[in-house]
Amino acid sequence: MRVISLNTYYLILITQYLLLRTYNFDTKQQIDMKKIMVAALAIVALVACNNESGEKKPEAGGTDLSSNPVYKEGLALVGKNNCISCHKVDAAVTGPSYRDVAEKYAGAGPETVTALAKKVIEGGAGVWGSVPMTPNSWVSQEDAEKMVRYILLLKK
Numbered sequence: 001m002r003v004i005s006l007n008t009y010y011l012i013l014i015t016q017y018l019l020l021r022t023y024n025f026d027t028k029q030q031i032d033m034k035k036i037m038v039a040a041l042a043i044v045a046l047v048a049c050n051n052e053s054g055e056k057k058p059e060a061g062g063t064d065l066s067s068n069p070v071y072k073e074g075l076a077l078v079g080k081n082n083c084i085s086c087h088k089v090d091a092a093v094t095g096p097s098y099r100d101v102a103e104k105y106a107g108a109g110p111e112t113v114t115a116l117a118k119k120v121i122e123g124g125a126g127v128w129g130s131v132p133m134t135p136n137s138w139v140s141q142e143d144a145e146k147m148v149r150y151i152l153l154l155k156k
């Protein structure tokens, strides 16, 4: 679902206001071409600004992740493998929040992904505190790496 942003809403209001100003209500005619051109230019400028800020607008994790296949697959796997009983995206529960894990390993290379995946399978403690992550031994290395790559995408 695409929600209309506040920016777009203001843009529509301003556009309507500018267009109304070019219209004479007594004669029911457009007042003059010059004013229409000014209004049109203003609208073009506003649309340009709006698009620019729209592109920079961060959604979860900095960009829109919902169409990213790594994100979609990892999200499904952490649900299926019950990781969410100890991890939330934005809050530490029994385990650290995924966002915090992503911040800690920001820019990590493939070795880190492999090592974190191994830890997911074998469990372990000491990095985030003394509470251990219990082993998730039914998870394959491949699936664990997919979940880790998903988690690392969640960096702000």
Ligand code: HEC
Pocket (backbone or CB within 6 Å): 078, 081, 082, 083, 084, 085, 086, 087, 094, 095, 096, 101, 116, 119, 120, 124, 125, 126, 127, 128, 129, 130, 131, 132, 133, 134, 136, 139, 147, 148, 151
């Ligand atoms: C029983 C609770 C629990 C479950 C279930 C669990 N975790 Fe964890 N997880 C933890 C705890 C506690 C830590 C912190 C361990 C530490 O401090 O070293 C952790 C840490 C992590 C880390 C960071 C490891 C590090 O060394 O920084 C990742 C990544 C992770 N979990 C992913 C997963 C995934 C993926 C699953 C599902 C397969 C999962 N966890 C299931 C409790 C859990």
